[in-house]
Amino acid sequence: MKNPKSLRLVALAFLFYLPLSLALLPAVCAAESSKFRDEFITNYKTFQFKAQEKLIKKSGDIMEDEIFSLIIDAMDDDLTVGQRLFLLDAASAMAHGYEHYHGGGKKFIKKIDKLIKKELEKEKARMAELLKWEGEERFIGNFVMDAHAEEMEKEGLAPVIYPHWIHRIWYECSVCHQEVFVMKRWRNEISREKILAGQQCGACHNGDIAFGADEKDKCGLCHVAGKPEGKRLHDLDHIDHKRIAEVATRVGAEWNADKLPDGRLPVDRYGFIDWLALKENGIFKPIESLHGDYKPVIRDNQILFISKGKLENVLFSHNVHSSWIRCTSCHPAVFGEGLDNKVKMVRMSKGENCGYCHGKVSFTFADCKRCHSQEKGTEVEGALVHVGQPKKRKKK
Numbered sequence: 001m002k003n004p005k006s007l008r009l010v011a012l013a014f015l016f017y018l019p020l021s022l023a024l025l026p027a028v029c030a031a032e033s034s035k036f037r038d039e040f041i042t043n044y045k046t047f048q049f050k051a052q053e054k055l056i057k058k059s060g061d062i063m064e065d066e067i068f069s070l071i072i073d074a075m076d077d078d079l080t081v082g083q084r085l086f087l088l089d090a091a092s093a094m095a096h097g098y099e100h101y102h103g104g105g106k107k108f109i110k111k112i113d114k115l116i117k118k119e120l121e122k123e124k125a126r127m128a129e130l131l132k133w134e135g136e137e138r139f140i141g142n143f144v145m146d147a148h149a150e151e152m153e154k155e156g157l158a159p160v161i162y163p164h165w166i167h168r169i170w171y172e173c174s175v176c177h178q179e180v181f182v183m184k185r186w187r188n189e190i191s192r193e194k195i196l197a198g199q200q201c202g203a204c205h206n207g208d209i210a211f212g213a214d215e216k217d218k219c220g221l222c223h224v225a226g227k228p229e230g231k232r233l234h235d236l237d238h239i240d241h242k243r244i245a246e247v248a249t250r251v252g253a254e255w256n257a258d259k260l261p262d263g264r265l266p267v268d269r270y271g272f273i274d275w276l277a278l279k280e281n282g283i284f285k286p287i288e289s290l291h292g293d294y295k296p297v298i299r300d301n302q303i304l305f306i307s308k309g310k311l312e313n314v315l316f317s318h319n320v321h322s323s324w325i326r327c328t329s330c331h332p333a334v335f336g337e338g339l340d341n342k343v344k345m346v347r348m349s350k351g352e353n354c355g356y357c358h359g360k361v362s363f364t365f366a367d368c369k370r371c372h373s374q375e376k377g378t379e380v381e382g383a384l385v386h387v388g389q390p391k392k393r394k395k396k
Contacts, residue, residue, distance in 0.1 A: 139234035
């Protein structure tokens, strides 16, 4: 058993074939960070896809060990949930890359998915306290930032309500995602220290673009969860259109509340804001960059998804979506570049595929006919056709 490869196989067997509870023993023997891992994670964090591809292609002989060691380190009891999920996400990306270029990553992918699911379930249980903020979070895109509840309570501050919808009025989604914030809740490890250092919310709340996070008299503008003044962030009858317009003018955006029907935000039957109606009617015009140094890359093609059920087909517009977000927000993490992505409603309900955004900050996929509106049997000139993944043949 002195052969390193044999030792590795034993370790892999320990992780994958013994009960999961044994596999999650404290990582006292966690491997130290390697040159490969450091380079991989740097590429992963900075979206260096070409460099990542090159690294994976030349490192096939060491990647099983690297994935295994990253999983073990991710389960260290001293890590926060955000740190643990980040490492598991990185391990998943590593395993997918290994499978794509060398084969053999499937056994890792399955187990990593289970670990991520278990961590999310634990975190969901731990954050059940957030249910008391259900009223504040019912408005599309809002979430209450309560991760540092004890520190805020000592300072006499209520938790923060982050109004995604208001920021979306002023800024295109691509301004913040992915460079400032990863589009996954709980993954950004938001802290006052980072904000004051000019990161995260501090990228704008610096006293220049927006009020400074260090201005003590401004704390009450964000720390309003559970307070009457917080209604302006989640109640249609208390929205301060004048204030929204003033900020829009200051940052270079537009908010023309006078064009709103009945002076209220247009919402669908599920309570989601109709952003397309707002844009098409010239009610708002967000800015595309904080410093005027970014121009959107618009993909002007369509993909026809053939419905296998009774509902009509879906015609996906790249133009509409790429005008909101950057290509890297969806590719390759959410959708592969080809037309063979496995897209199913059950996956969407779990936050995958279209569910990555829809049902969270965009209209819910439960509004079936909003997407399933293309009559079956009708060809769409120039549209690409989603072929789906081929069915596996049953072994005789």
